Amino acid sequence: MVDYVIETNNLSKIYSKTKVVNSVNMHVEKGKIYGLLGKNGAGKTTTMCMLLNLTYPSGGEISLFGKDPKKYPKQIYPKIGSIIETPGFYENLTAYENLKIISRLRGNYNPQNIRLVLEMVNLSDAKSKKYKDFSLGMKQRLGIAAAIMHNPELLILDEPINGLDPFGIKEIRALLKRLAHEFGITILISSHILSEIENIADVIGFMDEGVLIEEISKEELYGRLNKFVEFEVSNIDLAVEILKKLELKENVDFTFNDDRVINLYSHLELRDKLNALFVKAGIDVKKVNLCEENLEDFFTRVVSNN
Amino acid sequence: MLTFIEMEFLKLKRSNIFLLSLIGAILPPLLMFIAVSAFGEGSTFAVLFSNVNMYMSAIFAVLLFAIMISYLFGREYNEHTLKTMLTIPVSRGKFLISKYIMFLVWIVILTVVTTLSTAIFGFAAGLEGFSLKLFIDSFTQLLFANGLLFLTFSPFVFVSLFVTNMVLAMVGGAGLTLLNLLIYGQNWAPYVPWVCPYLIASGEIADYSASITVSYGIILLTFVIGLIISYLYFTKTDVNL
Numbered sequence: 318m319v320d321y322v323i324e325t326n327n328l329s330k331i332y333s334k335t336k337v338v339n340s341v342n343m344h345v346e347k348g349k350i351y352g353l354l355g356k357n358g359a360g361k362t363t364t365m366c367m368l369l370n371l372t373y374p375s376g377g378e379i380s381l382f383g384k385d386p387k388k389y390p391k392q393i394y395p396k397i398g399s400i401i402e403t404p405g406f407y408e409n410l411t412a413y414e415n416l417k418i419i420s421r422l423r424g425n426y427n428p429q430n431i432r433l434v435l436e437m438v439n440l441s442d443a444k445s446k447k448y449k450d451f452s453l454g455m456k457q458r459l460g461i462a463a464a465i466m467h468n469p470e471l472l473i474l475d476e477p478i479n480g481l482d483p484f485g486i487k488e489i490r491a492l493l494k495r496l497a498h499e500f501g502i503t504i505l506i507s508s509h510i511l512s513e514i515e516n517i518a519d520v521i522g523f524m525d526e527g528v529l530i531e532e533i534s535k536e537e538l539y540g541r542l543n544k545f546v547e548f549e550v551s552n553i554d555l556a557v558e559i560l561k562k563l564e565l566k567e568n569v570d571f572t573f574n575d576d577r578v579i580n581l582y583s584h585l586e587l588r589d590k591l592n593a594l595f596v597k598a599g600i601d602v603k604k605v606n607l608c609e610e611n612l613e614d615f616f617t618r619v620v621s622n623n
Numbered sequence: 624m625l626t627f628i629e630m631e632f633l634k635l636k637r638s639n640i641f642l643l644s645l646i647g648a649i650l651p652p653l654l655m656f657i658a659v660s661a662f663g664e665g666s667t668f669a670v671l672f673s674n675v676n677m678y679m680s681a682i683f684a685v686l687l688f689a690i691m692i693s694y695l696f697g698r699e700y701n702e703h704t705l706k707t708m709l710t711i712p713v714s715r716g717k718f719l720i721s722k723y724i725m726f727l728v729w730i731v732i733l734t735v736v737t738t739l740s741t742a743i744f745g746f747a748a749g750l751e752g753f754s755l756k757l758f759i760d761s762f763t764q765l766l767f768a769n770g771l772l773f774l775t776f777s778p779f780v781f782v783s784l785f786v787t788n789m790v791l792a793m794v795g796g797a798g799l800t801l802l803n804l805l806i807y808g809q810n811w812a813p814y815v816p817w818v819c820p821y822l823i824a825s826g827e828i829a830d831y832s833a834s835i836t837v838s839y840g841i842i843l844l845t846f847v848i849g850l851i852i853s854y855l856y857f858t859k860t861d862v863n864l
Contacts, residue, residue, distance in 0.1 A: 362864070369710050372861040394712035401710075402864050405703030409637040418630045422711050447637070463707065 320347040321380070322471050322503040323368060328377035330363050330527075338363050339527040340377065345505050345520075350497045352518025353507040354616065360527040361507040362402060365475050368505075369399055381471070395423065398469035400477050404460025408449035412440055412459050415448055419463050430466065437492065438462045453480030461489060465496065472496070472504045478513060490517055515612045525620045542610040543618075546581040546588045549604035550595060553577045559594050563587075580608075627713075627721035628728065631695075640694045641729075647687045648733040649740045651678040656744035667752040668745045672761035673825075675741045680768035681807060681821035682800055684733075688776050689796025691729055695722050696783035697792070706862055715858045723780070723850075730769050738762040764824050771820030774842050777849025784857055813838045816845040 323345035330338040338360040345351040353361050366372035368379060370386060379386055386393045406415040413431060420426040435444050438458040443451065451459065457480050464472055472493075478486045494517065496502040508514050514521055521538060523530045533541070550556045553573055560579070565571055570583040581588065588605060595602050610618070635641040652675050659671065699705040708718060742758060783792065803818050812818045813833035819842060822828040828835050 366861070366864070369706075370712070371706055371709060371864075373859075390712060394710065397710070399710050401706050403703055405705070405707040407634050407698075407704060408702055409639075410634070414633060414636065418633055419707065419711060421626055421630055422708070422713055424626075 319344075320383075321345060322347050322382055323351075323505060324380040324383075325364075325368075326378040326380075328364065328367060328379060329375050330360075330367060330372065331375040337527050338367070338374075341524075341527075341529045343522060343529055344532060345503060347503050348497065348501045349519040350493065350504045350506060350517055352514035352521045353505065353524055354511060354514045354521055355507070355509065355524035357509055359509075359524045361509075361524055362475050364524075365399075365401060365473050365505070365507060368473060369397070369401065370394070371401065395467070396470045397473060398464030398467065398471070399473040399475075400457075400460040400464050401473075401475045403479075404456050404463070406448045406456070406459060406463075409447065411445050411447055412451075412462075413444040415459065416463060416466060420466060423467055425467055434462045434466045437465070439488065454482055454485050457481055458485070458489070461492070468500075470502060472502055472506075474504065474506045476508055477506065478508070478510070486513070493517060511612045511616060523616060523619050530619055538612070538615065542612075542615055543582065544585060544607065544609050546585050547604065547606040547608050548579040548581065548591070548595070548602060550577055550579065551601035551603070552599075553579070555598055556595055556600055559598060560591070563591075624717070624721065624724070627717065628724055631721060631725035631728075635729075638694075640690065644687060644691055644729070644733060645736055647683070648679075648736040651675050651683055652737060652741040652744045654678070655741070656748055659748045659750065666750060668742075668750050668754075668757055669752055671745050671748075671750055672738075672741055672757065675737065676761060676765045676768065676825065677821065679737055680765060680772060680824065681803055681818065684769060684772055685800045685803055685817055686793070686796035687733070688726075688730070688772060689779055689792045689799065690789065692726055692776055692779045693783045693787075693789045693792030695726055695729075696780060697787040697789055700787040700863060703864065706864060709862060716854065719780075719854060719857050723777075726776070727770075727773050730773050731766065734762065734766045734769050738765060768820045768824035771823060771842055772817065774846035775816040775820065775849075777846045777853060779849070781849055781853040781856055784853055814841060816841050 321344050323343060325341050325343045328338060328341040328343070329336060341364055343364070353364070355361050363372060367374045368381065370390065381393045382396065384393060407418070412435060416431045416434070417426060420431065432441070432444070435441050438461050440455065440458050440462060443455060448456070448459070457477060461477060464474065478489060481489060493504055493506070497504050506517065518535065520532060520534050522532045548556065556579055557567070557573055560571055561567070565584065571579055571581045573579045581591070585607070592602055592605055655671055655674050655678070699708065709715065738758070738761060742753070745753065782795065799817055806812050806815050806818050810831065813822055813828055813831050814837065819828065819838040822831070823835060823838055828838060
């Protein structure tokens with residue numbers, strides 16, 4: 318039986334008659350990195366807020382670590398670290414003081430631990446710097462430090478790489494992968510950046526307009542990415558005529574555009590024959606590529622189908 | 624709860640509002656010192672303490688407390704720290720109560736500062752009639768008045784949770800201060816929650832025909848209503864990110 322750290326059943330949120338989260342059934346497996354992918358306003362943050370009890374659901378159920386968080390909040394929430402949107406810290410206080418407040422209230426204050434976690438996110442030099450003087454990237458790092466400081470079993474991170482430079486993104490990505498794969502921490506991470514989710518997640522949940530359209534593992538995703546053949550030809554009309562004579566249907570078996578590019582989605586094995594037919598008809602074939610749909614195309618397709 | 628209060632203190636470290644509130648607590652004694660030195664307004668410690676207590680608790684404290692309470696609650700929204708605190712997790716009820724207690728402790732600090740600075744300014748002005756009893760009585764009177772005033776500020780907690788902008792607190796506090804000035808001395812002053820704390824503490828309420836029990840009742844009712852609506856609002860609504 319699969320051990321789910323997060324499980325939701327028809328989780329919904331309605332704001333003034335608009336369903337911003339619509340019957341979401343989410344399954345986050347223990348020890349996995351679950352990437353929640355969706356456009357801005359897809360309902361990712363609201364879903365995470367409901368998991369963290371910051372927003373009250375309008376309907377549905379939440380199970381965290383197999384328990385109802387409403388009944389066992391004191392057992393469940395201390396096992397979670399989180400960042401929701403911009404990290405929030407007291408601007409007049411230093412990084413160290415901010416982390417001290419959080420750890421004192423958690424009841425596990427340990428100066429050595431704070432130093433260690435600041436080192437992990439490369440903020441050792443800034444521990445005495447006031448939060449208001451932090452750059453956006455530093456604020457994000459401090460947010461991650463606060464989220465992992467108490468060795469949580471689950472991390473809920475809403476757009477945690479916002480504001481980080483490419484070097485910082487790489488570091489945080491490596492840190493999160495290490496936390497998940499070495500320490501067995503389950504991570505739910507949201508982003509609207511497809512490449513980031515593709516890079517980090519083991520399982521991807523596609524969300525759009527409040528609906529969790531699909532949850533698939535990365536292996537499954539790669540198996541489902543469409544393959545197609547791309548032809549770049551000198552005479553598009555004649556090439557299309559040839560395809561139609563072979564009973565290939567426009568917008569089903571192939572598409573074409575104004576750049577004289579034809580994408581063939583079915584009968585890929587015919588590509589050699591087609592190439593020969595085009596050449597025989599006097600068409601210059603400048604390019605024949607066997608391509609694979611990327612995550613962006615897949616996301617667009619999944620969302621469009623929805 | 625002690626940790627909560629301690630952490631509330633830490634949150635005020637290097638806080639401009641906290642420093643400004645201390646300056647605010649010194650302002651009435653300073654103005655009275657100027658009045659005594661420049662215009663000869665009162666020549667004894669008794670008059671100075673009495674004037675400072677009146678200006679502080681009946682007029683200036685209303686504005687000051689409105690700003691303080693708005694800062695205590697509003698900053699958790701404006702600095703996006705509420706979500707950090709609640710996901711620790713901290714119970715919403717406990718969080719609200721710790722803020723109320725911190726507000727009361729802050730008031731006590733300001734009361735100490737006001738009374739101490741009044742004594743210092745009195746000595747600087749060369750006034751006569753200082754005694755330890757007078758000092759303690761004056762402090763007790765101001766503490767009692769400010770303590771009652773604290774109770775009347777629970778509706779402001781609700782307003783601060785609802786509208787987190789400090790400008791509103793300043794405008795509201797200034798408006799209430801003006802209202803107090805208009806009402807002070809009127810027959811129905813003992814029925815206005817923000818005026819009667821000073822009237823009760825100073826004993827001036829005896830000059831009015833109203834019953835002191837009614838005034839206490841109004842203060843308590845204001846406190847309970849403010850506490851209930853702020854608790855219900857805070858525990859039942861989603862956290863604004």
